[in-house]
Each structure stands twice: as C-alpha cells, then as structure tokens.
Amino acid sequence: MAPPTPIIQTFETEEQVAVALAVYILHLSAKFIAANGSFSVVLSGGTLIDTLRKLVEPPYVDSIEWSKWSIFFLDERVVPLDHPDSNYKLAYDGFLSKVPIPESNIYPIKERLSPSDTADEYEQRLKQLVANNTLRTSPNTGFAKFDLMLVGMGPEGHVASLFGWHFQRFEKKRWVTFITDSPKPPPPRITFTFPLINSASEIAMVVTGEDAADAVNVALGKHASYGYPLPVQKVSPEGGLTWFLDMAATSELRKIDTGM
Numbered sequence: 001m002a003p004p005t006p007i008i009q010t011f012e013t014e015e016q017v018a019v020a021l022a023v024y025i026l027h028l029s030a031k032f033i034a035a036n037g038s039f040s041v042v043l044s045g046g047t048l049i050d051t052l053r054k055l056v057e058p059p060y061v062d063s064i065e066w067s068k069w070s071i072f073f074l075d076e077r078v079v080p081l082d083h084p085d086s087n088y089k090l091a092y093d094g095f096l097s098k099v100p101i102p103e104s105n106i107y108p109i110k111e112r113l114s115p116s117d118t119a120d121e122y123e124q125r126l127k128q129l130v131a132n133n134t135l136r137t138s139p140n141t142g143f144a145k146f147d148l149m150l151v152g153m154g155p156e157g158h159v160a161s162l163f164g165w166h167f168q169r170f171e172k173k174r175w176v177t178f179i180t181d182s183p184k185p186p187p188p189r190i191t192f193t194f195p196l197i198n199s200a201s202e203i204a205m206v207v208t209g210e211d212a213a214d215a216v217n218v219a220l221g222k223h224a225s226y227g228y229p230l231p232v233q234k235v236s237p238e239g240g241l242t243w244f245l246d247m248a249a250t251s252e253l254r255k256i257d258t259g260m
C-alpha cells in the first residue's frame with residue numbers, strides 16, 4: 001500500500017511551530033492512550049528539544065497523562081549520559097526533567113559500551129519490549145511500531161544519524177545500527193534504521209530556521225523526484241507524516257522560479 005500523502009504545515013514563526021507541535025502531540029497522546037493505554041514517543045536531538053518547550057507549560061502540560069508515556073531515542077551520541085553531547089542529557093534538561101514520566105519508562109542507551117555494542121544492546125532491548133508487549137509490532141514489516149517519532153533534519157538533509165553517503169542509510173535488517181564517522185560531531189553514534197523509522201504510526205518532521213531551507217526545497221519542491229534522494233526523502237511511515245515548518249525553513253521553497 002502506498003504511504004499516505006504527507007501533511008505540510010507552515011507557520012510564520014518558530015514560536016508558532018512550538019505551539020502547533022504541542023497541540024498535535026497532545027491530541028496524539030490522548031488518541032493512543034485511549035486506544036492502547038500507552039504512548040511511545042521517540043525523540044531526536046538538536047533543536048527539536050527546544051521546540052518541545054510549549055508542551056511542558058500550561059495548559060498542555062496539565063492535560064497529558066504522562067504516566068502512560070514511554071521515551072526512546074531516535075539516535076544517540078555514544079558518550080556518557082551526563083556528557084554535554086548526549087541527546088539524553090539534552091532531552092532530560094530541556095524536557096524530561098519537567099514532566100512526570102516514570103523513570104522506568106525512559107530508555108537511554110547503556111553507557112560505556114563500544115558503538116557497535118551500544119547499538120546491539122539497544123536493538124535487543126527494543127526486541128524484548130516487543131516480546132513482552134510493551135511495544136507494538138508493525139504487521140507489515142515485523143519491526144517495532146512506535147506511536148510517534150519526532151524527527152529533526154540537518155541542513156544537508158540527514159535525519160537521525162543517517163547521512164547522505166554513509167551506508168547506514170541503506171540498512172534493511174537491523175533495527176538499530178552504529179556509525180563511527182558521523183560528519184556531524186561527535187563521530188560515534190547509534191541510530192534507528194529506515195525500516196524501523198518507517199514502521200512508525202506517526203512521524204512529525206520538525207524543521208525550523210534558514211539553515212534548513214535548501215534541503216526543504218529539495219525534499220518538498222517541484223524537483224523533489226530529481227537526482228539522488230536526501231535521507232529526509234526516505235522518511236515515509238506507514239501511518240501519517242506531518243511536516244512542521246517555519247517561514248525561514250521554507251524561504252527557498254517560496255522563491256518564484258523565473259527560469260534564470
């Protein structure tokens with residue numbers, strides 16, 4: 001079955017993106033908790049965590065059943081969890097420390113393993129969570145089916161730690177893989193693979209700021225089907241895909257094509 005058509009939402013400012021994202025997450029949280037009694041959320045690092053700031057403020061923060069949430073990491077830098085480069089630390093300081101999600105529902109990487117062992121261990125943990133019905137499975141792919149992934153994009157179109165000319169983006173079998181030469185520092189990371197990402201129920205692509213404008217133009221502009229796809233163009237979940245963009249991120253997309 002063809003994936004559903006993406007919904008593209010553009011807002012004047014990043015502040016408006018933050019509000020719209022909070023409303024979207026609030027609705028999905030209520031919907032999945034009503035249906036399944038739980039809500040599994042996967043976080044990217046980067047500016048996304050700051051764009052989640054409205055969710056931890058009234059009225060949103062008080063309308064969410066945080067005890068039903070579980071938190072996973074789309075990609076993670078292989079550093080201790082209290083290291084300034086850690087996505088867990090970024091998420092904890094900016095988001096997780098401000099909401100009552102039970103600690104046992106938060107799934108950071110295991111520290112002090114090699115990148116390869118860190119990826120293996122995280123993948124095994126996800127498989128155990130599927131086996132004990134904490135996570136659901138996609139009947140189509142056999143991969144875990146997360147309720148919501150919140151995905152950022154780098155200026156050259158990477159998502160998670162899946163970069164343009166690095167082989168990890170082609171992985172078909174693994175759920176979680178590793179990279180030791182990430183072009184975005186720090187080099188050692190683990191990352192969800194595309195088959196796992198695209199098994200999700202809902203993905204929000206949250207992209208703000210002028211640095212992203214060229215890649216947004218490639219991904220969503222009229223030449224999107226030309227040439228070799230950026231990693232972001234391979235985000236195509238079974239469920240819904242919603243883009244949250246500010247005007248700065250769409251500045252190239254909105255330029256009138258004069259043919260010159």
Ligand SMILES: O=C(O)[C@H](O)[C@@H](O)[C@H](O)[C@H](O)COP(=O)(O)O
Pocket residue numbers: 044045046047048074075076077087151152153154155158159160161184
């Ligand atoms: O660990 C990471 O670096 C992130 O998970 C990465 O994939 C991020 O989401 C993008 O690079 C966008 O980052 P910005 O929002 O900071 O541009």
